[in-house]
Structure formats: structure tokens, C-alpha cells
Amino acid sequence: MARAVSAEEIAPTTYAAEIRAEGLRVRAGLRMAVDGLDLSFGTGVHGLLGPNGAGKTTLMRALATVARPAGGTLELLGHPIGRGREVRQVRRRLGYLPQNFGFYRRFTLREFTEYVAWLKEVPKQDRPGAVQRAIELVGLADRADHRMRTLSGGMVRRAGIAQAIVNDPQILLLDEPTAGLDPGQRLRFRELLHRIGQDTCVLVATHIVEDVSAACADVTLIDRGRLVFRGTREELLGAGGESSPGDSPAERGYSALLARHRGDAERPGGSW
Numbered sequence: 001m002a003r004a005v006s007a008e009e010i011a012p013t014t015y016a017a018e019i020r021a022e023g024l025r026v027r028a029g030l031r032m033a034v035d036g037l038d039l040s041f042g043t044g045v046h047g048l049l050g051p052n053g054a055g056k057t058t059l060m061r062a063l064a065t066v067a068r069p070a071g072g073t074l075e076l077l078g079h080p081i082g083r084g085r086e087v088r089q090v091r092r093r094l095g096y097l098p099q100n101f102g103f104y105r106r107f108t109l110r111e112f113t114e115y116v117a118w119l120k121e122v123p124k125q126d127r128p129g130a131v132q133r134a135i136e137l138v139g140l141a142d143r144a145d146h147r148m149r150t151l152s153g154g155m156v157r158r159a160g161i162a163q164a165i166v167n168d169p170q171i172l173l174l175d176e177p178t179a180g181l182d183p184g185q186r187l188r189f190r191e192l193l194h195r196i197g198q199d200t201c202v203l204v205a206t207h208i209v210e211d212v213s214a215a216c217a218d219v220t221l222i223d224r225g226r227l228v229f230r231g232t233r234e235e236l237l238g239a240g241g242e243s244s245p246g247d248s249p250a251e252r253g254y255s256a257l258l259a260r261h262r263g264d265a266e267r268p269g270g271s272w
């Protein structure tokens with residue numbers, strides 16, 4: 001996509017990784033849902049896994065600068081997060097698909113995506129092209145002028161991905177991006193991730209272990225706000241044994257790592 005690039009964006013990169021956190025702590029309500037995480041993510045597609053309540057969404061909210069850390073340090077694109085001006089600069093270069101996102105139901109898909117492009121300060125002359133490109137990338141070109149309320153659940157999810165990529169972000173945070181997508185769309189989504197991950201730091205939080213093993217180069221597994229495992233996709237695949245619960249090597253690896261962490265040989269989560 002041809003878009004205006006600011007001097008700041010073409011300045012030499014001075015940070016080692018797009019996302020860096022040390023001892024990061026984030027509250028969700030009264031609970032410390034992220035409790036001392038050290039993380040570093042550079043260019044590429046990274047998977048974030050964890051059972052229900054592990055803290056994935058809370059972590060994503062902090063990385064998206066919508067939840068304020070309660071402790072530790074967070075640096076995005078080389079900017080320490082916590083001071084006003086830096087946050088605004090970073091937000092322009094962030095894309096975020098929340099687990100649940102709001103939208104005006106009467107807006108067309110194009111209007112919704114344009115609105116987010118405006119919020120992200122995409123220059124006016126670049127907006128129509130950026131919007132069209134984002135909508136095409138998620139395969140919704142034929143629905144661009146339909147109202148949001150007429151889209152199916154899976155299409156709304158894809159609209160959410162379109163708004164997250166409309167500003168061609170340097171950090172892309174996707175919380176449960178494939179929820180509600182049919183198998184064909186999930187495959188296309190993985191291809192899109194692969195393409196975007198060539199020059200973007202993409203973090204994908206999901207329950208779908210298969211998505212991570214298919215689309216992500218590395219995996220971060222958290223539980224109860226703490227780091228359980230950080231490794232390559234191959235290490236995840238190799239971590240499980242014959243007896244580990246799961247339908248695939250990736251799921252068995254996930255179960256085994258979690259069980260080992262919990263000191264519990266039974267299925268992850270025990271009773272749910």
C-alpha cells in the first residue's frame with residue numbers, strides 16, 4: 001500500500017524488540033491478572049497461549065495501552081509506556097483486535113474501517129486506499145458497503161481484523177482472531193498472518209493451539225499471570241508425550257507443558 005511515511009517511521013530502528021516487558025504486572029479488577037512477566041517480541045508472528053483466565057486478554061490490553069501496568073516496565077517500539085506523549089505516538093503504530101470490540105451497527109464496513117483509520121491518524125489522502133486494502137485482505141470486498149449489523153459473526157471478526165491492520169501497524173495484537181471463522185477462512189487468515197509477519201511484530205492470543213502451531217514461529221504459554229514456557233513451535237510440538245491429553249502434537253505439547261508447570265500430571269485446568 002502506498003501511504004505517507006513519517007520521518008519518525010523511516011528513522012533507523014533504535015530498539016532491540018518491538019515489545020519488551022520486565023516484571024510486568026497488570027490488574028484486572030482486584031486481581032493481579034498478569035503477575036511479573038518478562039517478555040520480548042520482535043518482528044514475526046508470535047503465539048500466546050494459556051487456559052481460561054490465564055491473563056492473555058489482560059496482557060493484550062496492557063500491550064495495546066488500554067490497561068495501565070500496575071508494576072514493572074513496558075516498552076513499545078522503544079518508547080517507555082507510562083508517559084502521555086509516547087503512548088500517543090505508539091498508538092498510531094499499533095493495531096489491536098480486542099476479544100470483544102464495539103462498533104456502530106449502522107456504519108457500513110467501509111465507514112467503520114475509515115473511522116478507525118481516522119482514529120489512528122492515517123493521513124486523509126491515504127485513507128480510502130488503506131481502507132480498501134484492509135477490507136480486501138480479509139476477503140470482504142463484496143461487503144464493504146454493507147452495514148455492520150448485516151454481517152455474520154465470522155464476518156464481524158474479519159472486519160475486526162481489517163480495522164486492526166488499516167494503519168499498517170508495526171505492532172499487531174490479535175486477541176482470539178479466529179473465533180467464529182470457518183475452516184477456509186482460518187487457512188486464509190494464517191496466510192495473511194504469514195504475510196504481515198514479514199515486517200511486523202504480530203502477537204496472537206488464542207485457545208486454538210493448532211493456529212499457533214500452524215502460523216507462529218514461537219510460542220509463549222502463560223498460566224495465572226505467569227510465564228510457563230517460551231520456545232519455538234518445534235519445542236511445543238516435541239514437549240508432549242503419548243499420554244498427554246490432546247488431539248494433535250501441538251495440543252499434547254501444550255497439555256504437557258501446562259501440567260508440568262502446575263506439578264499436576266492430570267489434564268490442564270483440573271476441573272473446570
Ligand SMILES: Nc1ncnc2c1ncn2[C@@H]1O[C@H](COP(=O)(O)OP(=O)(O)OP(=O)(O)O)[C@@H](O)[C@H]1O
Nearest residue numbers: 028029030031033050051052053054055056057058
Ligand atoms: N474486569 C475484571 N474484574 C475482575 N477480574 C477480572 C476482570 N477481567 C478479568 N478478570 C480476571 O483476571 C484473570 C485473567 O483474565 P483474562 O481475561 O486476562 O484471561 P484470559 O487468559 O484472556 O482468559 P480467556 O482465555 O478465558 O479469555 C481471570 O482470573 C479473570 O477472572
